[in-house]
Amino acid sequence: MAVQSIAKPEPSQRSETLITKISKNRKLAFAFALLFADALFVALIIAYIPYTKIDWDAYMSQVSGFLEGERDYGKLQGDTGPLVYPAGFLYIYSAIRFVTGGLVYPAQILFGLLYIVNLGIVLFIYMKTDVLPWWALSLLCLSKRIHSIFVLRLFNDCLAMTLLHASLISLLYQKWNLGLIIFSGAVSIKMNVLLYAPTLLLLMLKAMDISGVILALAGAAFVQILVGLPFLLSSPVSYISRAFNLGRVFIHFWSVNFKFVPESIFVSRAFAISLLVTHLILLAVFSHYKWCKHEGGLFSFLHSRFVLMKLAIVKRSSSPEQIYNLNSSFKLLREDHIVTTMFVGNFIGIVCARSLHYQFYSWYFYSLPYMLWKTPFPTFLRLLLFIGVEFCWNVYPSNMYSSAVLLSAHLLILWGLWTAPPESPYVDDNLSTRKKRK
Numbered sequence: 196m197a198v199q200s201i202a203k204p205e206p207s208q209r210s211e212t213l214i215t216k217i218s219k220n221r222k223l224a225f226a227f228a229l230l231f232a233d234a235l236f237v238a239l240i241i242a243y244i245p246y247t248k249i250d251w252d253a254y255m256s257q258v259s260g261f262l263e264g265e266r267d268y269g270k271l272q273g274d275t276g277p278l279v280y281p282a283g284f285l286y287i288y289s290a291i292r293f294v295t296g297g298l299v300y301p302a303q304i305l306f307g308l309l310y311i312v313n314l315g316i317v318l319f320i321y322m323k324t325d326v327l328p329w330w331a332l333s334l335l336c337l338s339k340r341i342h343s344i345f346v347l348r349l350f351n352d353c354l355a356m357t358l359l360h361a362s363l364i365s366l367l368y369q370k371w372n373l374g375l376i377i378f379s380g381a382v383s384i385k386m387n388v389l390l391y392a393p394t395l396l397l398l399m400l401k402a403m404d405i406s407g408v409i410l411a412l413a414g415a416a417f418v419q420i421l422v423g424l425p426f427l428l429s430s431p432v433s434y435i436s437r438a439f440n441l442g443r444v445f446i447h448f449w450s451v452n453f454k455f456v457p458e459s460i461f462v463s464r465a466f467a468i469s470l471l472v473t474h475l476i477l478l479a480v481f482s483h484y485k486w487c488k489h490e491g492g493l494f495s496f497l498h499s500r501f502v503l504m505k506l507a508i509v510k511r512s513s514s515p516e517q518i519y520n521l522n523s524s525f526k527l528l529r530e531d532h533i534v535t536t537m538f539v540g541n542f543i544g545i546v547c548a549r550s551l552h553y554q555f556y557s558w559y560f561y562s563l564p565y566m567l568w569k570t571p572f573p574t575f576l577r578l579l580l581f582i583g584v585e586f587c588w589n590v591y592p593s594n595m596y597s598s599a600v601l602l603s604a605h606l607l608i609l610w611g612l613w614t615a616p617p618e619s620p621y622v623d624d625n626l627s628t629r630k631k632r633k
Contacts, residue, residue, distance in 0.1 A: 222329040226318045233314060233336045237307045240346055246299050247347050250275060254288050254351070255297050261285045262292075266429035268437045281438040282423045283383025284351050303346050306353060310345040313357040316364060317561045323367055324531045326568050334564045334581055340556050340588045350554040355385040360561065363537060367530045371399055372411050379415035383422045386439060387558055393478050394540030397486060400496075401620065402528050405504045445550035451588060452551035454598030467549055474547035478540065481613070486536050488617050532620040535569055538562035539612055546605045556588045563608075570611025580604050 253273025260271045271278040271285075278285075295301040317335060321327055345353050358381035365374035378395065381388040399408045420427070426434035444467075447458040460466050483493035490496040538559075545551070545559050563584065567577040587593070587601035 222322065222325075222332070225329050226322060226332055229318065229332060229336050230311060230315055234307075234311050236336075237310055237342065237346055240342055241300075241303045241307055244347060246303060247343070249348050249350075251299060251302070251349050254349075255292060258285060258288045258292050262289060266425050268426055268430060268433040277437060279437055279440060279443065280351060280385055281383045281419070282426055282434070283380060284385065286422070287354055287384060288351070299349075302349055306349050307346050309353055309357060310342070313345075313353070313360060313561075316357065316360045320360065320363055320367070320534060321565065323364075324534050324565070326531060326534075326565055331564055331568065335561060338556075338560055338585055338588075340553065340585070341560050344554050344557050348554065350557070351385050352387070352554045352557045355381045355388055356557050356561070358384065359388050359391065363534065366395075366398070366533050366537075369402065369527060371403060371407070372414055375399075375411040375415040376418055379418035380422075382415075383419060387555070390541045390544035390558070391537055394486070394536045397482060397540075398528060398533055398536055400500050401490075402526075405500070445552065447550075448592065449552050450550040450598075451553060451555075451593045451601060452548055452598060453602070454593050455595035461549065470547045470549050474544060477543045477547065477609075481539065481543065485539075485613070485617065486620070489620050527622040528620055529618070529622055532618060534565065535618075538566055539569075542566060542605075542609065542612075546602075546609055553588065553591075566608060566612060569615055570608065571615055572611050580608060 250273075253275040256273040257271045257278045265271055268278055291302060291305060295305065314335065318332065321332060321335070344350055358377055362374045362377035362381060365371075365377060375395075378388065378391070396408075399411060403411070423434055423438070426438075444462050447454075447461045450461070453461060456466070479493065487493045487496040490499065542559055542562065545555075548555070563581060567581060570577065572580075583600060583604045587597045587604070590597040
């Protein structure tokens, strides 16, 4: 008896299937069109807009010292001052120097490609969560300042945020260990990524048992140790104090945020502490009343995790029913809950940041449309807030009025996120709710 073979689709058939899927999904087709159009726009910017010299020469000077064998962070200098980024920055920019020869134009091409890769990652996140209408995806391509940060200034913020967005995709697929490793890689390029750390820890506690959380954190810590090992062995105090300096005071003139605050107050320790306390209070309030509302509040959630941790310790002597309850207490998190919690947690840090330099806009720009559509505001107000924030970031030099408008827009967005209706964080709960409705 002859065995019938199953015919495999030809490559042309597969491509036709992909084209058919894109043509049937208007949002997907629009996302691909945005990528293509923005790629052309980036190419035109690189070709016709002059490069702005800010930090590139300093980056190359610091990389030169590293490549020449210097392992004391206190001696790695550039024309803008000492090196203040973790060691991942040095490895990445050493590779960029190797590829480009330290020349600006080929580096701009690399960062142009990076811009498109990052945009593709962000569009994928937006497609997975399906929060925005299809036309609103275009907002992700409309920032003059973001294009400038990527291809005209070549800041390391671009690399750090691209890795952060990549780690977010891993989290959407519940790949927490991989997500933490990529997240740690982003931190090794620039420390601002740590603004996402509190909410990331909260999500991990929801999604994993304590042993899983510890294992994931250990993986992230191992990445930091591995990346910084040459400097930790040579001059550990110098490396840690410079690469992870939490007490830096930025120059008042360059700040986009709180420019209306007198410089004497702006640089004071009291102002810094008050902003830190406000940051922590906002995180706690949002955690208790928004992100952990489904679990009865932050304290109830942490207590339940503490109980589960004690049960895990005595798991071997527990009854089968207790073991079942322990394993079933961790559920899959909804994709939009993961993204919302991460984006809003970072945004709270942005609102409370004493100083925001122009390149720091990349820290939260790509989350702006998402957060605006999570508010209960009408579309007109969402667009007005988006335009207002973008306008403030393009005022140069910033002044007390643009800074006040920016802070007002930030606070209004934060209020909208606070007043937004709560959502179920778990996949199972969402399915059961749908079944009840049926």
